[in-house]
Amino acid sequence: MKGRAIHYSAEELTWLEENREMSRRDLHRLFVMFFGRDDVSPDHIKALCSRKGWKTGRTGQFAPGMTPSNKGKSMPFNANSARTQFKKGSMSGRARALYKPIGTERLSKEGYVERKIHDGLPLQSRWRAVHLIRWEEQNGPLPRGMCLKCLDANRLNTDPSNWAAIPRALLPRLAGRWTMPYDSAPDELKPVILAMAKVKHAAKERASDAG
The missing domain is CATH 1.10.10 (Arc Repressor Mutant, subunit A)
Structure with missing residues (x-):
């Protein structure tokens, strides 16, 4: 009762x-x-x-070592939740508005033309310099420790013939650290500056090896 x-x-x-x-x-x-x-x-x-005041001792939280009862199980289909679930490969909102398809070209902060080559990760690997892509198509992979130097100082000119593979250590000399900056030099002096930089760099390397 x-x-x-x-x-x-x-x-x-x-x-x-x-x-x-x-x-x-x-x-x-x-x-x-x-x-x-x-x-x-x-x-x-x-x-x-x-x-x-007898409590079960349960807090409602998972303690270390506990296994969820639904581990390894598929969630049952629910039409209402399915409409709001993220679908692999889909985009919405700002991501969709900013998306650039593969093959899109842009101008980098340094003034180089870049091309989108994939949609994967990491993000910084999605874009690659067009002059490097075209140069490697003709000459193969750029050797380790080397970089490409724009010969006419026009970074928008991506023709492979306008780019020369040089040791990366040569860049400070061409930037005007010890002589006239290559990019701002008259066209007729550019080959001379580049040749002198190569000679001085080679001499420094030989002296270093001898020491």
Whole structure:
């Protein structure tokens, strides 16, 4: 009868307290089984534990080492959630508005023409200098430690004949560290500056090897 007080023996209370960390459903099922208390409902057990301050010890959080019950299982299809799920390969919003297709060309901050070559990661590998692409098509991969120097100082000229492979260590000399800057020199002096830079760099390398 609703409102009737439920009495527990000292033995029953001791047992309930010792097993309080069980789920309330399991605690009730075993209690009825052991003590034959068909008059006690799950709500009675919950109320008793609440009055006594007996908690299950559960926090609702995953503890280290615990395995989620749905691990390795596929989520059932739900039409409502499927409409809002991210679909592989799809884009929306700002990403879609800013997307550039493969083959698109742009001008870099340094003034080089770049071409998009893929959509993968890392992001910085998606774009490659067009003059480098065209040069390698004719000459093969650029050797390690080398770079391409624009011969006419016009970085927009991507013709392979306008680019020469030089040691990267040569760049400070061509930038005007010890002589007239190559890019701002008159056209007739550019070959001379480049040749002198190569000679001085070679001499420095020989001296370094000898030392």
